[in-house]
Amino acid sequence: MPELPEVETIKNDLEPLIKNSVIDRVEFLWNKTLRGSSPETFNREVAGQRINNLSRRGKYLIIMLDNGKMLLVHFKMTGSFLIGKQEGEPPKHTRAIVYLKDGRGLFFIDPRKFGRFQLVNPGDSPLSELGIEPLSSGFTRQRLGELLSKRKSPIKITLLDQGLIAGIGNMYADEALFLAGIHPLRRAEDISHVEITRLHDAIRHVLLEAIKNKGASIVNYFRPSGETGSAHSHFKVAHRKGVCTACPGAVQRIVIRGRGTYFCPSCQH
DNA sequence: CCCGGAACCTGAAGGC
């Protein structure tokens, strides 16, 4: 499930490989992968465009084109990129292929078909709806405190709200709450100053560690080279069963607003 | 406007 660290890894891996490459055309094998325009209109705008740079905002990968347009890619649950030669059958579950002029293909692989491509103008895009980047300098403990105040939802749900903080998904919300010792069902506005400090540190720590480990390959996610990440092997609670890594108690799994939530009842209050 | 739940999807896992 590509969240901030996975998308950051894809961006870091891909940028040196495709920066300054020129797009020949983009083929959609599953039409709903393209959002907001028809494949014909889309191709009229991207064909022949040079890729200026790649960046990331929240869970979006941003491919900047020479004409000023941004190609946004959202990987949702099971999207990944694989780069290789164009010849032969595309890999299984390929939903779109970005053909580059140099003969390489960028394959968008997405078994569940939730992932989306969208061509937008800067300033006129879903990016403007996103909240603060948790790894930016603006994300201070004071700022986190402001975001949590007057929020009556469970803290877990608040952390997943992309309009408040951009990039945290189910796995890293569980990991951050475990590290901070906070029960996922606590009301956000009830979190104390001391706990907010711990949570702020925990969020940044789990995201930075996961980026160092090139993302978590729990299901489907892999890097553009085909390699997996190893962040999941460092998880303390997310997707774990059995004994807690920090105490003799057992990790519990509950469902909060439809999302599987892992936590340790004796470590998190 | 806010909240909660369904829908989108398919492969994997679990139950009988």
Added chain:
DNA sequence: TGCCTTCAGGTTCCGG
């Protein structure tokens, strides 16, 4: 062993 059901979850959409 095999068929059937359930589950996974990021985001959008819709109803209350």
